Amino acid sequence: MKLSTVAIGAxxxxxxxxxxxxxxxxxxxxxxxxxxxxxxxxxxQKRFEKRQEEASLNKRSGNSSYTIVTEGPYYDTLQNDxxxxxxxxxxxxxxxxxxxxxxxxxxEDQVGVxxxxxxxxxxxxxxxxxxxxxxxxxxxxxxxxYSSFTGRDPNTDFxxxxxxxxVTDFEIGTTDLHTDDTTWLRGMWPSNDExxxxxxxxxPGFYIQRSIHIHAQVFTDWVLHSNGTVKTGMSD
Numbered sequence: 214m215k216l217s218t219v220a221i222g223a224x225x226x227x228x229x230x231x232x233x234x235x236x237x238x239x240x241x242x243x244x245x246x247x248x249x250x251x252x253x254x255x256x257x258q259k260r261f262e263k264r265q266e267e268a269s270l271n272k273r274s275g276n277s278s279y280t281i282v283t284e285g286p287y288y289d290t291l292q293n294d295x296x297x298x299x300x301x302x303x304x305x306x307x308x309x310x311x312x313x314x315x316x317x318x319x320x321e322d323q324v325g326v327x328x329x330x331x332x333x334x335x336x337x338x339x340x341x342x343x344x345x346x347x348x349x350x351x352x353x354x355x356x357x358x359y360s361s362f363t364g365r366d367p368n369t370d371f372x373x374x375x376x377x378x379x380v381t382d383f384e385i386g387t388t389d390l391h392t393d394d395t396t397w398l399r400g401m402w403p404s405n406d407e408x409x410x411x412x413x414x415x416x417p418g419f420y421i422q423r424s425i426h427i428h429a430q431v432f433t434d435w436v437l438h439s440n441g442t443v444k445t446g447m448s449d
Contacts, residue, residue: 312351315437317410317412319400324355325416326416341408343433346431346432347402349400351428352426353420361396362391367421374390400412414427
């Protein structure tokens with residue numbers, strides 16, 4: 214099983230996506246990441262000390278085995294690799310909030326290399342872990358297709374697709390281009406009290422004009438309804 218560690222610094226509802234980020238924004242993000250490096254390193258040290266303590270207890274008991282489950286984060290604290298999200302970046306043409314599902318395993322029936330995302334959410338204003346932040350993920354499958362858009366050819370330039378459909382006023386997440394109700398490789402889950410969450414998926418493929426990537430969006434203003442649906446500041 215392939216394990217990937219991602220640390221996300223977030224203020225509110227932000228997104229990683231297809232739009233290029235201006236050099237000034239990149240520098241600002243780098244400065245923010247550097248400013249919080251000490252705080253992130255403290256959490257890494259705290260985790261190391263806890264692991265050392267656990268190892269010592271296991272030696273005393275004669276038990277040296279470990280069990281990792283999806284419901285429990287692999288890391289106890291944030292790691293010191295931070296990705297500062299940008300509020301001015303679009304969510305990409307295959308963003309479809311109606312397909313987002315509250316769960317920790319968004320693989321469904323998709324075949325590929327297993328991937329576990331261990332995510333730490335850091336408040337860049339305080340450099341402290343941010344609990345109860347809802348993080349949504351979506352990405353293509355191993356052949357470049359997105360759920361809810363399986364009727365669209367991923368190797369067709371999106372501008373050409375819009376022209377073929379006579380769409381001139383496309384708005385991400387609003388203009389309805391979806392072709393089906395599939396939900397694979399789309400999921401969301403809140404961070405725990407330590408700002409940590411875990412999502413199980415597969416390693417994404419790629420499609421025309423795009424490098425391999427995973428979309429992430431963070432919400433601090435969200436509510437779980439009694440029927441299992443989620444309401445955020447941007448979508449239901």
